[in-house]
Amino acid sequence: MAEQASATSLPWTKSTEVWFDDGNIILVAGGEGFRIFRGILAQQSPIFADMLKVPQPTATSGEIMYDGCPVVFMPDTALETKHFMKALHDIGSMESFSPPNSLDPATIYAIDDIIRLSMKYEVTRLVAVMCNALSQCFPASYDDFCKAYVTLQKMPAGESFMLATTLRASGSAGRKLLPPVLLLCAHQELSQILDGVAYTHRDGWSELDVQTKRAVLLARSKLHNMALGPRKATPAP
Incomplete structure (x- = not known):
């Protein structure tokens, strides 16, 4: 009963x-x-x-x-469930979602929550939709990344680490975003990369997982060449 x-x-x-x-x-x-x-x-x-x-x-x-x-x-949690359920019940409009260029913390957290729970509950369509939205902020070439870096560098270290960890676990949909996101992580202070850092607008500590941390530490000088689009060679004089 x-x-x-x-x-x-x-x-x-x-x-x-x-x-x-x-x-x-x-x-x-x-x-x-x-x-x-x-x-x-x-x-x-x-x-x-x-x-x-x-x-x-x-x-x-x-x-x-x-x-x-x-x-x-x-x-x-209540907050991540709210973000996930709002997106799940309106995937059509999410397909045209365009995050603000500044990627404010609230938007970053919402996108991260949606991707994580979409992976957990195997909503593959929503993972692809949100990764596509993020790709508008993380350019697919090194030159474009350099232009966008003026804005991207405003993203707190904790939030960039959070995105990197989530995207590593998001399969093929998030793989194309990893080079520019890892490049952003590599620009953070070495102590933050090693030890992590507190979130700016959410309780808790953000730290790269072991594999991601190792990749960033070993390839800091090479991440510039790992951007999705290689730089064009400078013409010989």
Whole structure:
């Protein structure tokens, strides 16, 4: 028998940004509930499709319901789930998403959250969409990177390390972005590359994973040649 939760007894709060009144499932992450559509979840993610086939066990061995919707508890944070669900329910508009040239911290975190959870739940289309959006900020040639560096250098070290780690794990979609992102990481202070650095607008510590750190340290002087497009040779006098 399903257990009905009342509005006054909810152990979580309703999301003010991702709550569709006609939604038919509620995901709860980090104490925040997101009322969405299970059909969209199942269509875009094979992980969700399989997960939603099996009722989630509870202390009473029944399914928790709220306003006629099953409630599923997720292990992710509220903020990253909000970013992911907003994008997942509007992939069409995300395909035309153009991040600001300045790549403010809020935008960086949102893109990173979306890519990470898209990888986790195998939403490959959304990974490709967000990596394509990032490619507008990280040019595909060394010369263009040098022109964009005036803006890119404003990105805090912690956020550049975060993107590098995420893109390394994002498969082929993010691989083309690695050279310029690693190049940006290589421009950071050596102590930050070695030891990591605190995030500027989020709690926590950002540090390159061992493989990425090794690549940056061993190839700092060579990363200039690893940009996606090689520099044109200077004509002989």
